[in-house]
Amino acid sequence: MAKKPIKETIHAKGVDISIYTTDFQNEFISLTDIARYKNPEEPNVVVANWMRNRNTIEYLGIWEQLYNADFKPLEFEGFLHQAGANAFTLSPLKWVETTNAMGIVVKKGRGGGTYAHKDIAFKFAAWLSAEFELYIIKDYQRLKSDENSRLSLNWNLNREIAKLNYRIHTDAIKENLIPPELTPEQISYTYASEADLLNVALFGKTARQWRDANPGKKGNMRDEATIQQLLVLANMESYNAVLIEQGKSQSERLVLLHDLAVKQMQTMASLEASGLPQLPE
Secondary structure (H helix, E strand, O other), rough: OOOOEEEEEEEEOOOEEEEEEOOOOOOOHHHHHHHHHOOOHHHHHHHHHHOOOOOHHHHHHHHHHOOOOOOHHHHHHHHHHHOOOOOOOOOOOHHHHOOOOOOOOEOOOOEEEEEEEEHHHHHHHHHOOOHHHHHHHHHHHHOOOOOOOOHHHHHHHHHHHHHHHHHHHHHHHHHHOOOOOOOHHHEEEHHHHHHHHHHHHHHHHHHHHHHHHOOOOOOOOOOOOOHHHHHHHHHHHHHHHHHOOOOHHHHHHHHHHHHHHHHHHHHHHHHHHHOOOOOOO
16 A cells, blocks of 8 residues: 655745655655746646756756656657757656656646655746745745654653653562562662563563674664654553563563564554545545
């Protein structure tokens, strides 16, 4: 199943401009919306006029050759040779279908229009109006800053949840796994062993194995964890505390905790793949 795009909107001088992404790395901005700044009634005419220029075709071709292994360079050369002639016209759809381009996407129906990778969209905006381009870039940067802030907040929140659950987890160890009259060294080893039980169940390695494999990195493997892994880790710590209360052996708990980690990571993956909005065809 193809991933469904995430949609956002930026605002420049009273114009709403749609953005979508399918991988959170390559973002496509609506050329149709940008063109409405120049011609609100017939934005597609503005896009078509831009596509007629030799400089435009040359830029599009270079971009595709950099990022698109399936691009057809001979067909591109044909368009480049014709560009500049009075009778020459080129629509976005013809460009995509003829050259197998991926930097421009044409969507039909409600919410459709011509979209382009942000590299190309900014080039179009600059051709249209240097002032308008700056307004677009400014609000685009604002959007990226907001997204980074949300991601940072989510990561830190889940890291703190994991720390709080670890306290519950260590309290259960203290009350149920540590026999009386153990030395401080033995107590410390028991804590480390339980922490590594979770590490092995979720990450497949102990803390020491991770350090040996990553000698140049600071912190530990949990500092390198994803938001999803930290959330699962928090759940595993609470579940392990319950298993300890039930008197389960460490080997039994390792199997149960690993099963929990696999199921929860699979659930998160399925939710991410199915819960995204999509532009209508």
